[in-house]
Amino acid sequence: MTDLEKTLQDRLKKDQEEQLSLLGKLTNPEPDVIRGQLMKYGTEAVLRSVEGNSKLHDLVNVHADFMDTEPRDGYYHSALCAMSLPIRKPKDEYAPIVRKDGKLSLMIQPTKIIGSDGNPEQVGVPYGSVARLVLMHVISQAIKNESRIVYAGKSMRQFMTRLGYRSVGGGPRGTLTLFKDQLKRLNACQWTMRFGYDETSDVMKDFKLIDNQLLRDEDGSGSHAEVIHLSERFFEHTLSHRVGFDERALAALKSDPTALDLYTYLVWRLPKIKSGERVHIGWGQLQNHLGNAISNVRYFRKAIIDDKMPRVLAVYPGAKVEMCTKGLTLYHAPSPVAYNPKLFAVTDRRTGT
Secondary structure (H helix, E strand, O other), rough: OOOHHHHHHHHHHHHHHHHHHHHHHHOOOHHHHHHHHHHOOOOHHHHHHHOOHHHHHHHHHHHHHHHHOOOOEEEHHHHHHOOOOOOOOOOOOOOOOEEEOOOOOEEEEEEEEOOOOOEEOOOOOOOHHHHHHHHHHHHHHHHOOOOOEEEOOOOHHHHHHHHHOOOOOOOOOOHHHHHHHHHHHHOOOOOEEEOOOOOOOOOOOOOOOOOEEEHHHHHHHOOOOEEEEEEHHHHHHHHEEOOOOOHHHHHHOOOHHHHHHHHHHHHHHHHHOOOOOOOEEEEEHHHHOOOOOOOOHHHHHHHHHHHHHHHHHHHOOOEEEEOOEEEEEEEEEOOOOOOOOOOOOOOOOOOOO
16 A cells, blocks of 8 residues: 555545544434435444444434335324324223314224123223334235235234334233233224214214234144234225335334324325425424323423434434424425325225226
8 A cells, every 4th residue: 555545545534533423422413414424434333433322322223224124115094193092001091082183083982891701891092102013013914915804923922023022021011911901902992083074074983993803723733823803994994094104113113102103193294295385383282193191391392302303204214394492394205105006996895896
């Protein structure tokens, strides 16, 4: 290596170190800045540059994992994007949950079921990240496979692994117990959705999202499978009220119900905004959208700005959102998925015509 080549190499290395050191000094770096650094210098170099800043280190990992994984289309119901489940167990888990968003209304009504002992059992409303992940996965599979019957896996543990849970523990407080409880709640509750306020409104009243969930013998060989049946009414309605999302986002946000709600809200809302226009949403309004339990709006705003939104923007690169002390300003952005018109042709599910 000549002296000139060595000088150039040293200068490039110094420039790289200076560029990377700047990232570590930023409080909330723009998503494009992080993505640019990762593409230019690689994941290991960028992670080294933010050592000592655990929050930024985690955010860089979210960006890197998302960029290193192939896109996977997922689908959700628009009403569930606009009006969320409870973040955590309500004080009165047996009281109906009512959500409103403009002309959209959602009510979740807890019901009683016959328990394993043969007696009536009151079941509360679904809540938290597990209930959201189950719905997002099952709805996605049903739409992509054009069938309301969804094969979840050979066991409940395998189903949870598919949802991104690496460790599945039993016991009263284990993840498996929590998972089964949320699935029971989703199975038991009755739902009502209303789109509009006049006599011509589209109303889905007293229906179930899930008709049945069972462990059954697949082929007579003794191997079993978890099979989840979406109700026919909900499945048909979802086909005409679908919202696309990127399933890579679930891995990054799976433990945070507020971040999941913020992501699904944006993938539903941003593509609906006309190009060149903008929509302002106050923090209190957003809090109602997400069904968040943080009563203090200032704490909620800080959580969104400092933690939730940076991770959501990492997994929705096309999103255009500005934040200020008064709220969010939203701009048009494309959907994270490209729709296949043939997949969503409305057909008679019994005749296929």
